[in-house]
Amino acid sequence: MDISVKLGMLKLKNPIMTASGTFGYGLEFKPYGRLEDLGAVVVKGLSLEPRQGNPMPRIVETPCGMLNAIGLQNIGVEAFLKEKLGLLPWKTTPVIVNLYGQTREDFARLADILSREQGVAALEVNISCPNVREGGIQFGQDPVQAARVTEVVKKSAGSKPVIIKLSPNVSDVTVIARAVESAGADAISLINTLGGMAVDIYTRKPCLANKFGGLSGPAIKPVALKMVHEVCKKVSLPVIGLGGISSARDVLEFILVGASAVQVGTATFTRPDRVFSLVSEVEKLAMELGLDSWNDFQGTLKN
Amino acid sequence: MKQLNNHESRTCVRTMVRMVTPAGSDGFISLYLDLPEWDYTPGQFVMIRPENWDNDPVWPRPFSICEVNRNGLRLFIQVVGRGTRLISRLTPGSRVDLWGPLGNGFKFDPDDRLLILAGGMGIAPFIGLCKNHPHPEKVSLLFGHRVGIECYPLDELPQGMDKQYARQEGQSDLVLFQEMLEKRIQEFSGLGRILACGPTPLLRVVSSLSLKYKAETYVSLENKMACGVGACLGCVARTSDQGYVQTCTHGPVFRADRIVWEV
Numbered sequence: 001m002d003i004s005v006k007l008g009m010l011k012l013k014n015p016i017m018t019a020s021g022t023f024g025y026g027l028e029f030k031p032y033g034r035l036e037d038l039g040a041v042v043v044k045g046l047s048l049e050p051r052q053g054n055p056m057p058r059i060v061e062t063p064c065g066m067l068n069a070i071g072l073q074n075i076g077v078e079a080f081l082k083e084k085l086g087l088l089p090w091k092t093t094p095v096i097v098n099l100y101g102q103t104r105e106d107f108a109r110l111a112d113i114l115s116r117e118q119g120v121a122a123l124e125v126n127i128s129c130p131n132v133r134e135g136g137i138q139f140g141q142d143p144v145q146a147a148r149v150t151e152v153v154k155k156s157a158g159s160k161p162v163i164i165k166l167s168p169n170v171s172d173v174t175v176i177a178r179a180v181e182s183a184g185a186d187a188i189s190l191i192n193t194l195g196g197m198a199v200d201i202y203t204r205k206p207c208l209a210n211k212f213g214g215l216s217g218p219a220i221k222p223v224a225l226k227m228v229h230e231v232c233k234k235v236s237l238p239v240i241g242l243g244g245i246s247s248a249r250d251v252l253e254f255i256l257v258g259a260s261a262v263q264v265g266t267a268t269f270t271r272p273d274r275v276f277s278l279v280s281e282v283e284k285l286a287m288e289l290g291l292d293s294w295n296d297f298q299g300t301l302k303n
Numbered sequence: 304m305k306q307l308n309n310h311e312s313r314t315c316v317r318t319m320v321r322m323v324t325p326a327g328s329d330g331f332i333s334l335y336l337d338l339p340e341w342d343y344t345p346g347q348f349v350m351i352r353p354e355n356w357d358n359d360p361v362w363p364r365p366f367s368i369c370e371v372n373r374n375g376l377r378l379f380i381q382v383v384g385r386g387t388r389l390i391s392r393l394t395p396g397s398r399v400d401l402w403g404p405l406g407n408g409f410k411f412d413p414d415d416r417l418l419i420l421a422g423g424m425g426i427a428p429f430i431g432l433c434k435n436h437p438h439p440e441k442v443s444l445l446f447g448h449r450v451g452i453e454c455y456p457l458d459e460l461p462q463g464m465d466k467q468y469a470r471q472e473g474q475s476d477l478v479l480f481q482e483m484l485e486k487r488i489q490e491f492s493g494l495g496r497i498l499a500c501g502p503t504p505l506l507r508v509v510s511s512l513s514l515k516y517k518a519e520t521y522v523s524l525e526n527k528m529a530c531g532v533g534a535c536l537g538c539v540a541r542t543s544d545q546g547y548v549q550t551c552t553h554g555p556v557f558r559a560d561r562i563v564w565e566v
């Protein structure tokens with residue numbers, strides 16, 4: 001069957017995208033698969049200036065998951081455009097840039113710079129990073145702030161679609177989703193990582209230098225699935241579901257509850273070609289289920 | 304042994320365990336895997352993740368390429384936690400995801416003199432290097448260990464090599480070992496390259512002694528890794544010239560004087 005999907009103005013060959021921060025700038029994975037085969041490539045979160053990120057240790061494994069407190073280390077938007085984007089197959093696969101700012105002005109400037117780039121298919125706005133002190137999450141936890149960031153990014157992004165990436169660390173994610181929808185977002189992606197902690201009884205210290213981190217991986221899938229389901233019921237925007245997806249079955253579960261596409265994050269670490277093999281596995285599973293099109297299946301969860 | 308750092312040869316495959324041999328009594332094993340068509344530089348490493356791990360543990364584990372011989376790709380592993388314990392229980396025929404060869408490896412000219420400083424499992428990347436070195440008489444090894452010497456595959460090392468072993472049991476042994484290190488590094492400075500691998504405290508000492516005696520020293524770091532391919536930014540080391548860089552792709556081998564050791 002044809003497994004392509006439409007995400008507003010974006011047409012994807014298949015619903016499988018990479019999750020920001022788990023796929024580097026894409027080029028790291030060239031030895032392991034054809035980037036052209038993916039639905040879209042979402043790159044590591046970029047800021048205006050390069051960022052060093054948090055001190056070590058910044059990652060720790062947990063049962064069926066991991067905590068990270070990378071602190072948005074990145075080479076900065078200019079270096080990305082100059083050194084990386086041209087090497088990505090953006091003509092055949094949409095390249096989506098994830099971005100992060102400390103102030104609304106930062107978000108607007110980033111959107112403005114990226115709006116001029118032919119190779120950038122869409123912007124994904126991270127208002128949900130739990131691992132940096134300044135900016136980030138406070139924009140994502142308050143519906144008024146979330147809407148205002150969405151507005152400024154939309155204004156500066158020209159014709160580029162704007163995806164707002166939501167945090168699960170809120171009491172009601174649908175309130176934020178509705179706020180960014182009314183503010184003009186073209187799509188929503190969720191979830192970002194869940195706030196978490198790990199400690200060591202021998203050293204009596206937290207396992208991360210930053211003390212807290214963001215939980216990702218299969219452990220968070222039930223949480224993500226619920227939030228995607230709730231948001232899909234409340235908004236009419238396309239929703240990109242993510243959080244703990246590691247198999248074709250996981251992908252179809254997110255589509256069943258209403259997602260239009262998915263992103264694969266932590267599972268990429270289990271094998272660098274994991275996201276590539278998922279594409280054919282999803283196609284095979286869709287055939288096994290006897291689906292003719294995603295429309296027959298998307299959001300058809302029964303009560 | 305080829306000195307190559309060919310990114311094109313990097314692959315990820317599902318491969319098979321040929322043999323797991325216990326070494327000594329302290330949970331050390333040699334794991335032999337079917338090897339893809341790889342050339343590698345000693346000091347490069349692989350990520351492995353047994354097929355049956357499913358969702359837990361999530362991460363693969365990094366191990367130095369110990370050597371490649373007629374039994375396949377050999378990893379020399381110390382059981383320290385959950386992942387290595389599960390790996391030690393693999394049996395012939397078990398399937399394992401394997402990607403590599405990763406990282407930069409130790410670069411050196413085979414005609415130059417080498418001083419190898421290894422601590423504990425830090426011996427792993429040097430086994431193949433020493434066994435395949437065209438001029439073993441140009442290589443010196445100082446090996447510090449805590450567990451019994453019989454746990455390590457040292458009797459496989461070439462005859463003509465200069466080798467010195469030191470066991471550390473108490474604080475006084477540690478002081479002695481550090482004196483040995485200082486003497487060797489001082490004597491060797493200017494004569495050739497020093498290559499070091501082992502626990503972080505050892506590398507930190509080696510690094511400061513190398514600075515003191517202006518010795519050209521390369522150290523291989525063992526940071527926690529999730530992806531091994533430079534994508535997650537979880538494994539970074541702080542360097543004086545480039546800030547935080549990924550140990551898995553910019554390293555694991557770094558010039559000792561470029562590392563900013565964090566407390």
Ligand SMILES: Cc1cc2nc3c(=O)[nH]c(=O)nc-3n(C[C@H](O)[C@H](O)[C@H](O)COP(=O)(O)OP(=O)(O)OC[C@H]3O[C@@H](n4cnc5c(N)ncnc54)[C@H](O)[C@@H]3O)c2cc1C
Pocket residue numbers: 348364365366367368378379380381382383384385386387388424427428524525526527528555
């Ligand atoms: C480039 C590289 C090459 C390596 N080569 C070898 C090798 O040839 N042979 C070998 O035995 N080991 C090697 N290691 C270390 C090995 O990866 C770890 O011992 C292993 O991942 C621990 O997994 P675990 O699940 O058993 O431990 P966990 O259960 O995850 O942790 C148990 C204990 O092991 C320690 N530990 C965990 N990860 C590491 C690590 N990456 N380095 C040091 N200590 C760690 C932790 O501090 C913890 O206390 C290498 C590491 C790197 C980065």
Ligand SMILES: Cc1cc2nc3c(=O)[nH]c(=O)nc-3n(C[C@H](O)[C@H](O)[C@H](O)COP(=O)(O)O)c2cc1C
Pocket residue numbers: 019020021022044045046068070072098126129165191192193215216217218220242243244245263264265266267535536537
């Ligand atoms: C190491 C790491 C780095 C991440 N960096 C970013 C980032 O820069 N921007 C962002 O929006 N999300 C980032 N995330 C969150 C992921 O994109 C994703 O939302 C989250 O990991 C949940 O998906 P998963 O369970 O499939 O990993 C990061 C996650 C991890 C594990």
Ligand code: FES
Pocket residue numbers: 527528529530531532533534535536537538539549550551552
């Ligand atoms: S292990 Fe992921 S960047 Fe090095």
